[in-house]
Amino acid sequence: MPELAVSSGSMSWNKTGSWRSSTPLHIDKTPPCNFNCPAGENIRGYIDLLKHYQTAEAFELLTSANPLPAVCGRVCFHPCQAHCNRHGFDLAIQVRLLEKFIGDWGLEQAPTKPLPQTSGRKVAVIGAGPAGLAAAYYLRRKGVAVTMYDDHALPGGILEYGIPAYRLEKDVLQAELTRVLTGIEFHPGMKFGRDFDIGALVEYDAVFLATGAHQSKRLHIEGENIPGVESGLGFLQQLNSGEKIDVQSHNVLVIGGGNTACDVARSAYRLGAHVTLLYRRTEREMPAFAEEIEQLRAEPIHCEFLVAPERITRAENGTLTLTAIRMKLGEPDESGRARPVAIEGSQFTLIADRIFAAIGEDPDVSFFPNAQQHDDGEFDFSGVDARLAGKLFVGGDLLPNPRTVPHAVGSGRLAAEKILAQLRGEPLVAHDCVVEVAGPEDINYRYFTRINAVKWQTGLAAGGALSEQSAHAEAERCFSCGVCSKCDNCFNFCPDLAVIKSAGGYQVNLEYCKGCGICAAECPGGSLRMRQQ
Amino acid sequence: MNQGPHSAAGRPAAAVAMTDYEFCSQYDLYGHMACPGCGEKILLRHILNVLGPETVIVCPAGCAAVTDGVFPHSISPVPFLHVPFDATPAAAAGVRAGLDLSGRKHVTVLAWAGDGATFDIGMGALSAIAERNENILYVCYDNEAYMNTGIQRSSATPYGGWSTTTPKGQLKAEPKKNIGAIMAAHRIPYFASGSPAFLDDLTAKVAQAKRLSGLRFLHLLSPCPPGWKADPRDGITLARLAVESRLFPLYEIIEGTHYRLTHESSGAGFDEYLQLQGRFRYMSAGDRRILQADADRFYAQLTLRHNRNGETTVIGEEP
Numbered sequence A: 001m002p003e004l005a006v007s008s009g010s011m012s013w014n015k016t017g018s019w020r021s022s023t024p025l026h027i028d029k030t031p032p033c034n035f036n037c038p039a040g041e042n043i044r045g046y047i048d049l050l051k052h053y054q055t056a057e058a059f060e061l062l063t064s065a066n067p068l069p070a071v072c073g074r075v076c077f078h079p080c081q082a083h084c085n086r087h088g089f090d091l092a093i094q095v096r097l098l099e100k101f102i103g104d105w106g107l108e109q110a111p112t113k114p115l116p117q118t119s120g121r122k123v124a125v126i127g128a129g130p131a132g133l134a135a136a137y138y139l140r141r142k143g144v145a146v147t148m149y150d151d152h153a154l155p156g157g158i159l160e161y162g163i164p165a166y167r168l169e170k171d172v173l174q175a176e177l178t179r180v181l182t183g184i185e186f187h188p189g190m191k192f193g194r195d196f197d198i199g200a201l202v203e204y205d206a207v208f209l210a211t212g213a214h215q216s217k218r219l220h221i222e223g224e225n226i227p228g229v230e231s232g233l234g235f236l237q238q239l240n241s242g243e244k245i246d247v248q249s250h251n252v253l254v255i256g257g258g259n260t261a262c263d264v265a266r267s268a269y270r271l272g273a274h275v276t277l278l279y280r281r282t283e284r285e286m287p288a289f290a291e292e293i294e295q296l297r298a299e300p301i302h303c304e305f306l307v308a309p310e311r312i313t314r315a316e317n318g319t320l321t322l323t324a325i326r327m328k329l330g331e332p333d334e335s336g337r338a339r340p341v342a343i344e345g346s347q348f349t350l351i352a353d354r355i356f357a358a359i360g361e362d363p364d365v366s367f368f369p370n371a372q373q374h375d376d377g378e379f380d381f382s383g384v385d386a387r388l389a390g391k392l393f394v395g396g397d398l399l400p401n402p403r404t405v406p407h408a409v410g411s412g413r414l415a416a417e418k419i420l421a422q423l424r425g426e427p428l429v430a431h432d433c434v435v436e437v438a439g440p441e442d443i444n445y446r447y448f449t450r451i452n453a454v455k456w457q458t459g460l461a462a463g464g465a466l467s468e469q470s471a472h473a474e475a476e477r478c479f480s481c482g483v484c485s486k487c488d489n490c491f492n493f494c495p496d497l498a499v500i501k502s503a504g505g506y507q508v509n510l511e512y513c514k515g516c517g518i519c520a521a522e523c524p525g526g527s528l529r530m531r532q533q
Numbered sequence B: 001m002n003q004g005p006h007s008a009a010g011r012p013a014a015a016v017a018m019t020d021y022e023f024c025s026q027y028d029l030y031g032h033m034a035c036p037g038c039g040e041k042i043l044l045r046h047i048l049n050v051l052g053p054e055t056v057i058v059c060p061a062g063c064a065a066v067t068d069g070v071f072p073h074s075i076s077p078v079p080f081l082h083v084p085f086d087a088t089p090a091a092a093a094g095v096r097a098g099l100d101l102s103g104r105k106h107v108t109v110l111a112w113a114g115d116g117a118t119f120d121i122g123m124g125a126l127s128a129i130a131e132r133n134e135n136i137l138y139v140c141y142d143n144e145a146y147m148n149t150g151i152q153r154s155s156a157t158p159y160g161g162w163s164t165t166t167p168k169g170q171l172k173a174e175p176k177k178n179i180g181a182i183m184a185a186h187r188i189p190y191f192a193s194g195s196p197a198f199l200d201d202l203t204a205k206v207a208q209a210k211r212l213s214g215l216r217f218l219h220l221l222s223p224c225p226p227g228w229k230a231d232p233r234d235g236i237t238l239a240r241l242a243v244e245s246r247l248f249p250l251y252e253i254i255e256g257t258h259y260r261l262t263h264e265s266s267g268a269g270f271d272e273y274l275q276l277q278g279r280f281r282y283m284s285a286g287d288r289r290i291l292q293a294d295a296d297r298f299y300a301q302l303t304l305r306h307n308r309n310g311e312t313t314v315i316g317e318e319p
């Protein structure tokens, strides 16, 4: 007998997992930022890389979904931010600033990577807007030879000819487009239907059509064709092409409430005009992006809401007179917005030197005279020509999607994936399978300290662009909604050492886990939760 | 001041820079008998990780002794000596003397005792080893009652707390004993409080205690779901709320005189802390006010002493 009773065995025979009535599961949910990004970016993913100062990796991840981060960091309306779970807590993660930071980093520092050899497969892309560019970029990176056609002298589509330079600097756009177009054969000044036709497309394995929507909607009023009454998009095109436009001290009327109208009004104001914007509903119903409206309202641009044009006349001296009628809001229409109804006898007149109509744009598909269009706006090109059967893919503003740059980019990338799958003879594999979107209720707010939103935002935006340090600080605020942030909490707080940590992540040792739930309760972003057995 | 799990930008806590996976994986620490969510086992693994294998545990009757294993089995990766309830300090001193005589001065003697054995039953012997400044690391895991015998009140049970011996109608009428002041009165080299929710703070204190010699005393809050009548999953949440609400502030006392707050408690979460625990269910609004006022007063004293750091605070004198 030993002098002292001594235990010599371990307790590992005691499989305490049998005590458990609920089980912790590491199941990532989809962060709402990712879920709401029309371009399909892994936003949480690149934010996580920024947390670790891995800007090069962040650029790599971001451009794996969107080749235009510097552009989108400036012009995207960032639904990611609107849906950020941090929004209701203190201040949404300023994703757009982070995207811009990464994009600008890429313009200066992205290493030029050798492109793969082309495999002999060829795709034609018609339209060098964001949709066409995205498709071309991803196809080329998979070894497909891409030939791109655009009727303009420069690539970019609306980015080049629509969005004014004060919102998207020309040198930034050019630098980004140069990177995107590397290895792509670009034919400027080639209008499909005028300079080439279907015959020229037959040699390609697939055709991606992304000609956008450029035809200004007509006002359908008397006098809309008289000189001095012009299309707003045309005005922006001239301006962006560097044409001198003299509207100094002119009275300019802009009709419309969308992005084009806002850009026209703000551009004309910058050229020294006295600008009045007319919109037939109220500010709340304006289809332009919220930020654009906010900026418009911050400028000395006069807005007349609930007003519709009826007639334009022109005097000998060139002065235009617009007769307009006041409206009131009625029942909601099919778009859910209140329908404007004219108030009898409320006509009034406005004097102007120039009038710009910017009430929307339609796609021009006159190159396919027999194209069909469904009620929802979707084009059906299936019957246009037997030589293109099964080879024609469509994207960007030609689709009945919201007309935005990130939607165009997303549609371009998706088209590239479809084309690649078709070239391989395989069905398209959906890789971004959404299990569940992480909501505010998934966050353990005890791990996050509220900031002073106003102070923080001013501090971040100081200087217009983020420094590496401020990008890092901003990234640090991210909750990592629904996705493991490798914080180690579950591992550290388990009383039973039942969370196993390895290079690949965390696993629960169900032989010993007693199901206390501490790990799930202490998971900051909610990627770990308990399931009743 | 140590930041605990919060930092200015509000990032999630990378709770500790850990290597304990390697340490723990060398041993079979699985299969212990502690209740689901037991705080004592969270504390012990992190303490042992800092102390390393050259440690001897001296443990009196209590949850730790019972849950370590079923004889002849134990989870402990280091020698674990079971001693009578009141004898932890004396036994630890004996182990220390034996180790020293056999030339093993570097081995840490860890007295690992609950609040019953520390605040009540072993108090006399504890005072003795403190007065002699024995080279022992004494750690009290405080779950604020005699839990494994059936939730009887101890002198660590908070004012207004329920236990089977302070039932509804006769809730504990005395405030929790101020163990920090008692230990400071012995002018031991190091006293610190700690909470498992603040692992950075905790492990830094264990490391500091390990570096020093003489009697070092750590007072650690140990959430007990069955005894506190709380959901097991809330253990760490409660350990955090206790600190933030100032009921269990994180501080150190060096040489019995220098006070240092190691975490600034926000003062928030008092009501939530009580509300998450059945043991506080019977408290009247008045009792709650008394408890909170007491906590605030104590925290204010600590703050004053913290701010006077560098000057000598005379023990017993109100700051």
Ligand SMILES: Cc1cc2nc3c(=O)[nH]c(=O)nc-3n(C[C@H](O)[C@H](O)[C@H](O)COP(=O)(O)OP(=O)(O)OC[C@H]3O[C@@H](n4cnc5c(N)ncnc54)[C@H](O)[C@@H]3O)c2cc1C
Residues within 6 Å of the ligand: A075, A076, A077, A126, A127, A128, A129, A130, A131, A132, A149, A150, A151, A152, A156, A157, A158, A159, A162, A163, A190, A191, A192, A193, A210, A211, A212, A213, A214, A233, A236, A259, A260, A263, A367, A395, A396, A397, A398, A402, A403, A404, A405, A406, A408
């Ligand atoms: C003024 C304005 C401002 C906007 N601001 C924003 C904004 O801030 N943020 C945002 O997200 N979205 C904005 N949008 C919407 C966004 O620009 C578009 O949704 C997006 O550019 C559509 O991309 P796309 O590639 O489909 O088409 P486009 O960008 O229109 O590109 C199509 C290209 O195809 C060319 N093309 C057309 N027909 C032919 C043909 N027959 N042959 C050869 N080439 C042809 C066109 O010339 C053009 O270059 C704005 C739109 C406008 C009009």
Ligand code: SF4
Residues within 6 Å of the ligand: A031, A032, A033, A034, A043, A044, A047, A083, A084, A085, A086, A093, A095, A477, A478, A479, A480, A481
């Ligand atoms: S907190 Fe981070 S992960 Fe969550 S929605 Fe915002 S940006 Fe995305």
Ligand code: SF4
Residues within 6 Å of the ligand: A024, A493, A494, A495, A496, A497, A498, A499, A508, A509, A512, A513, A514, A515, A516, A517, A518, A519, A520, B037
């Ligand atoms: S903390 Fe540990 S014992 Fe508790 S549920 Fe999680 S894995 Fe299981």
Ligand code: SF4
Residues within 6 Å of the ligand: A026, A483, A484, A485, A486, A487, A488, A489, A490, A491, A506, A519, A522, A523, A524, A525, A526, A527, A528
């Ligand atoms: S607690 Fe931390 S490490 Fe564990 S799953 Fe959640 S985020 Fe990942």
